[in-house]
Amino acid sequence: MYSSAVTLPADPAAVAESLLAFWAEAGVDAMLLDEPVDRIAAGRIAPPQAPARKAPPPALRAAVAPRPEVSAALGQAQALAAEAQSIEALAAAIAAFDGCALKFEGAARQAVFYRGREDAPVMVVGEGPGAEEDAQGQPFVGRAGKLLDKMLAAAELAERVFITNTVFWRPPGNRTPTPLEQLVCAPFLERAIALVQPKLLLLVGGASAKAMLKTEEGILSLRGRWFDWRSADGAIEIPALPTLHPAFLLRQPAAKKRAWIDLLTFTERLDRPERSA
Ligand code: URA
Numbered sequence: 001m002y003s004s005a006v007t008l009p010a011d012p013a014a015v016a017e018s019l020l021a022f023w024a025e026a027g028v029d030a031m032l033l034d035e036p037v038d039r040i041a042a043g044r045i046a047p048p049q050a051p052a053r054k055a056p057p058p059a060l061r062a063a064v065a066p067r068p069e070v071s072a073a074l075g076q077a078q079a080l081a082a083e084a085q086s087i088e089a090l091a092a093a094i095a096a097f098d099g100c101a102l103k104f105e106g107a108a109r110q111a112v113f114y115r116g117r118e119d120a121p122v123m124v125v126g127e128g129p130g131a132e133e134d135a136q137g138q139p140f141v142g143r144a145g146k147l148l149d150k151m152l153a154a155a156e157l158a159e160r161v162f163i164t165n166t167v168f169w170r171p172p173g174n175r176t177p178t179p180l181e182q183l184v185c186a187p188f189l190e191r192a193i194a195l196v197q198p199k200l201l202l203l204v205g206g207a208s209a210k211a212m213l214k215t216e217e218g219i220l221s222l223r224g225r226w227f228d229w230r231s232a233d234g235a236i237e238i239p240a241l242p243t244l245h246p247a248f249l250l251r252q253p254a255a256k257k258r259a260w261i262d263l264l265t266f267t268e269r270l271d272r273p274e275r276s277a
Helices: 012-025 058-063 070-083 087-096 131-136 143-154 179-196 206-213 246-251 253-271
Strands: 122-126 161-165 200-204 227-230 237-243
Touching (some): 070 087, 122 206, 200 253, 206 237
């Protein structure tokens, strides 16, 4: 005989476990009520206790030793960058620089500075190197880089770019570089801009656009609009266009159309004849 009854395990813990497994399978990863519940005030959860502090073992202590103060690191980056009279010298200065925490966070194998032409009319500024870039020592050589190359080629920019990033070491786990990490690397990026003297900057992705334009606005509203990038001393001013990051486009192919419009806008300005005074 057909029966619709479902046999549940007698053990309440097993019932709860089976129910949780069902929800997890269905994609539910958080449980929320309409109103927040203060379970500490209700006495159902003990207030968090500060964990007892034990001295870390000597090996770990060495690994987490305080890094140079940000202001000292920034001063050092500024001095090193100012001394570099060529892109080659700048590459050596970056490789020798110890002031960016990313260099010591394990994931980074080497500094990743640039690829492309040293006299390029266009500088492409991405966010930071990933695993493939770390392995090869060049920016944008992984999956996102391959898409970027295709996009640049389609927009007739491939042979006219110097490609770099806001930070020169891979952030662990490919996380977004922090504003502090970007800050200590900025003197090198500024020096690269001063040496290459591009006509235009293409800012790829939110972390690049925000750092370069010193704004909190999101990339979806920044993209496709022209801004003036200014060096810290105000001596250099270059038109800059933020656009979507190719890694984002790999996840959201429907957004490619917007990136394509940005690149057409960019090439049109690059190739626009200079107006005679
Ligand atoms: N993403 C970036 O922003 N830069 C790279 O170099 C690679 C991936």
